Amino acid sequence: MSIRIKTQEQIDGIRKSSKLAAETLKFIEPHVKEGVTTEHLDNLIHQFILDHGAIPATLNYNGYPKSSCISLNEVVCHGIPSPDITLKNGDILNIDVTTILDGYYGDTSRMFTVGEVSEKAQKLIEVTKHCLDLAIQQVRPGNYLGNIGYVISRYATSQGFSVVYEFCGHGVGVEFHEDPQVDHSSRKNSGPKMRPGMTFTIEPMINEGRPRVKLDKHDGWTARTIDEQLSAQFEHTILVTETGFEVLTDISDEYPVS
Numbered sequence: 001m002s003i004r005i006k007t008q009e010q011i012d013g014i015r016k017s018s019k020l021a022a023e024t025l026k027f028i029e030p031h032v033k034e035g036v037t038t039e040h041l042d043n044l045i046h047q048f049i050l051d052h053g054a055i056p057a058t059l060n061y062n063g064y065p066k067s068s069c070i071s072l073n074e075v076v077c078h079g080i081p082s083p084d085i086t087l088k089n090g091d092i093l094n095i096d097v098t099t100i101l102d103g104y105y106g107d108t109s110r111m112f113t114v115g116e117v118s119e120k121a122q123k124l125i126e127v128t129k130h131c132l133d134l135a136i137q138q139v140r141p142g143n144y145l146g147n148i149g150y151v152i153s154r155y156a157t158s159q160g161f162s163v164v165y166e167f168c169g170h171g172v173g174v175e176f177h178e179d180p181q182v183d184h185s186s187r188k189n190s191g192p193k194m195r196p197g198m199t200f201t202i203e204p205m206i207n208e209g210r211p212r213v214k215l216d217k218h219d220g221w222t223a224r225t226i227d228e229q230l231s232a233q234f235e236h237t238i239l240v241t242e243t244g245f246e247v248l249t250d251i252s253d254e255y256p257v258s
Helices: 008-031 038-051 119-136 146-158
Strands: 069-072 075-077 092-101 104-113 169-171 178-182 199-202 205-207 213-215 223-225 231-233 236-240 245-247
Touching: 008 038, 008 092, 008 104, 008 236, 038 069, 038 092, 075 092, 075 205, 075 231, 092 119, 092 231, 104 119, 104 231, 104 236, 119 146, 119 199, 119 205, 119 231, 119 236, 178 199
Parallel strands: none
Antiparallel strands: 069 075, 069 092, 075 223, 092 104, 169 178, 169 199, 199 236, 205 231, 213 223, 236 245
């Protein structure tokens, strides 16, 4: 494993790209409503990113055909936007955006809801968000990377949910996917220690039922829960600072720099 320690110039570039990725999610929020297709949302996202001098990292990445991932209900991740998928009342969905701005990557995702969602869906979303919040508090120099997954798994299972282990967070910034791998279920005090200048995503995927996923054979991308139960995910790009962390994709001052 070769974990890049970013230079100040690289950090500045990653910060700008991360901010744009977050602004893209903020931009799309009012468009997420009943009757809209996921392809329409993707077209808006695509144009917004281009209009701000960047390009969408997912488009044509290993053959992926769209500018964002939009994952509804039982889709865990990598849902392909489509003219055949129309949002309906009660849907929950994750929109995942990665921007390349001046060669630097910013990666973030969050959950959206359509109309009135069920209590169990709302609880799943809230637990998943809290998993991310708990994980971010583990980011500081000298702490073990595995403690991120340890706190996520401990909390999610305490609330009656399961943690997807077949996908994980990752280093990001100079490339789309770099070392380290950031597992969302791991042993306490395992893995490498965090160092200032590391940038990586934390993106827990929490399932209502079993943790396993299955890939759609027809597109090779869409990952669904094995039991067709709901899944939720939140993601931020995070910098390890000299004293703690900076959430680079936080544009609402939710996480004070530590």
